[in-house]
Amino acid sequence: MIPHWRPSASPAALRARAAMLAAVRDFFSRAGVLEVETPIASRCAGSDPALESLVTRWHWGSDAAGQPLFLHTSPEFPMKRLVAAGVGPIYQICKVFRDGERGRLHHPEFSLLEWYRPGWDYRRLMDEVAAVVRVVLGRPDLPTERLTYRTLFRERLGIDPWTAGCDDLRTRAAALAIADADSLDLDRDGWLDLLLTQCLQGQLGRGCLTFLCDYPPSQAALARLRQDEVEVAERFELYFEGVELANGFQELTDAAVQRARLQLDLETRCHQGRVTPPIDTAFLAALAAGMPETSGVAVGLDRLLMAVMNVRHIDAVLAFPVERA
């Protein structure tokens, strides 16, 4: 059999990618945001239980076996170290890697645009995200809306995601005809993820940019918490035409709280019998040294390009998907 040597992206998609990258760089150049590069392969890795790193080995020195180097799932830790070092607003365009992810909207390596705005509130950052996306889509008048996580679940599903228990969520999922909901074994956040992905996400960002914000504290990841009527994580995701394009935070800057969260993540991973990478102590030291209040966001550029090209499958915007790589 002749191997698939041809690209899976059309020439138009390849040109659109180059145009997108040029537009993004132009945007940040005008905005006075510095382009940076940080390591792709690190001795430490993110501990997020929802993500799995690809690992390679570095051979140097006396250890013949070499030491593991984790390919980053996002450049967030080293970029925050740069922010803590006082370099000001920064952005990066890089490939990131996630093991065990493949589908219509997922590919084990993909292009991320990530940036940090020291001194900015996450609401102001959402406006800038909308501005960048509008430029890339070439739709300056595309409207935006903001919706809190709690409002979304309350209004569309009649559930309060802060108080509903696993049994309530399971019952709701089964009532909404999610196939096999009864037989799934999920934790509380797993049920919320199921309802979000199967019942809600598809309706978000129809003809507009929808920012879903203020997540349950159990889904804070690296976001700061705020006490409202309930405690919320100052986190947002951007949805356009039913697809998640971006995730942003009012960054957690408290080193002690951050350390506790990383340790909790590692315990979860250990409990699940998964790899537990070493904690990034340099990142924690940077927070301890005093990182300014900062908001940061990561945008999936391949999915953004899918929106530009109006295609359904990520392979249509990749030169060579992993099966042909």
Place this chain on the structure above:
Amino acid sequence: MASYSTSEFKSGLKIMLDGDPYNIVENEFVKPGKGQAFSRVRVRNLKTGRTVEKTFKSGDTVEAADVHDTDMQYLYNDGEQWHFMDPASFEQMTADATIVGDTAKWIKDNDICNVTLWNGLPLAVEPPNFVVLKIIETDPGLKGDTSGGGGKPATLETGAVVRVPLFVQSGELIRVDTRIGEYVSRAKE
């Protein structure tokens, strides 16, 4: 028993669900950036032909179904059972009406059929895509009509009824596409 993890799911994979063999028709990987991953699949029950949706948590495993297709020669029908033979091993197997289904109206002795085996026993039987069968009854039709327009019903030696052009007569052999149940052409022995 072999099993598959959700990351091995792809269309065409045969799996066991609730004691029945299923074929995966479509598999979609669903995952929020910071959350639980799922596999949403459409599966077809190989016994009933019904298609349903299922959702799995990523990393879940399901039992593999021991299902595979093989070519077998149809030998005869004893009134209740259809008898088939593996042309390589000469091993014989039987299948009843629930398994043979509509295929019965297309096959005659010695035809090579595609038999789906589950745990070594027939689960479904597909006729060849094209079969040659004799017409045992059809209206005489008009002499000289060669247009083929309109057509008329013809009963075949296996009992199947297909529409044929007016010029085709009783006793003739015709070629039929079994996938759509339609006349293709006249045929020689």
